[in-house]
Amino acid sequence: MSSMELCRASLSVAPSFLLPITRRTHHQKTNFERNRAGVAAVVVLCAASSTGANPASKDNRMVISVTGATGFVGQRLVQKLSADGHTVHVLTRSRRNAQLVFPVEKFPQMIVAEEGEWKNSIQGSNAVVNLAGMPISTRWSSEIKKDIKQSRIRVTSKVVDLINNTQLDLRPSVLVSATAVGYYGTSETQVFDETSPSGNDYLSEVCREWEGKALEVDKDVRLALIRIGVVLGKGGGALAKMIPLFMMFAGGPVGSGQQWFSWIHIDDLVNLIYEAIMNPSYKGIINGTAPNPVRLSELCEQLGNVLGRPSWLPVPDFALKALLGEGATIVLEGQRVLPVKAKKLGFSFKYPYVRDALKAIVSEKVYS
Ligand SMILES: NC(=O)c1ccc[n+]([C@@H]2O[C@H](COP(=O)([O-])OP(=O)(O)OC[C@H]3O[C@@H](n4cnc5c(N)ncnc54)[C@H](OP(=O)(O)O)[C@@H]3O)[C@@H](O)[C@H]2O)c1
Secondary structure (H helix, E strand, O other): OOHHHHHHHHHOOOOHHHOOOOOOOOOOOOOOHHHOOOHHHHHHHHHHHHHOOOOOOHHHOOEEEEEOOOOHHHHHHHHHHHHOOOEEEEEEOOHHHHHHHOOOOOOOOOEEEEHHHHHHHHHOOOEEEEOOOOOOOOOOOHHHHHHHHHHHHHHHHHHHHHHHOOOHHHOOOEEEEEEEHHHHOOOOOOEEOOOOOOOOOHHHHHHHHHHHHHOOOOOOOEEEEEEEOEEEOOOOHHHHHHHHHHHHOOOOOEOOOOOEEOEEEHHHHHHHHHHHHHOOOOOEEEEEOOOOOEEHHHHHHHHHHHHOOOOOOOEOHHHHHHHHHHHHHHHHOOOEEOOHHHHHOOOOOOOOOHHHHHHHHHOOOOOO
């Protein structure tokens, strides 16, 4: 592909932070459409495409509000946004906890907002990312199941109401909202993409209602719903729980090992969310999973290889259930989900294969 073609191809997915600001610098909109005619933008974009440079220039810094910012995924996202010069508002339930997670010396630009202050933060933001939700990898009593669902619906409703009630010229132009591959239900044989119907179990019901709330955002706000797979990363998520168990049982698949495991490396997920904030082509449902899901037996074999432990004894279901209760279904029953939309949008996965993802994570040396 010639550099001219590269520029043209890239233009269709241009991150709006690379475009000239035609209005408000401190509160610029991300709407690429609004700035499409900018010739200077093409020049900047071509330079950026050829160098792969990413950080926002001074004039293109954005203000981004993030719920669930203190969590496993949120922390990594906030680190990247801050490193690139954007101002992050951490929308949290607890200022105290957020300040422990993001010490002011390391994040001097960050603003922490407790629920009563979310309105002001959202009004001053170009984009909102909604990641909040009570963890699902726990024992599921009927009370906890209710809380798992309600926590997501309550925060998403609140965010959507605050956006919808903000006057048009102060409204964030994009909402990136988390959901999960649990939407599709579970299967050992089917392949799911963004067009597949929802399943009929508890998690698919949670995801449908969660997405339904996000879909209530006004139509002039671009909405990207990221159906996230099992996030693999250092010091948290499923892997932090699986590795000690794996070591204890000398590794091996859980249950039959035939169940599908649709995973994504945390860096790829963060990059996907980042791209969804910046790039107006990212809208609607986007599966946040790596292009090569694996069966659990393969995951365990690869994990055994990178940890230097044999993977020959199956981890008994009961051990995982003892650890996770009914929440173990996310590992004991899976689904094969493909990132068809992300691929179409030209998203480039740094870790398409689980072996490379696990190698990178394990070499970071922190497991929990
Ligand atoms: N990690 C995965 O493998 C995975 C897979 C699929 C989908 N997802 C979804 O992606 C999102 C981010 O995942 P994550 O792993 O980063 O989550 P996480 O580490 O569990 O963090 C989620 C954040 O949500 C907030 N939160 C926790 N309990 C809450 C409650 N009862 N009510 C309201 N807010 C609550 C907390 O923020 P504050 O304390 O600051 O308010 C917390 O830091 C979640 O919605 C999750 O369901 C994750």
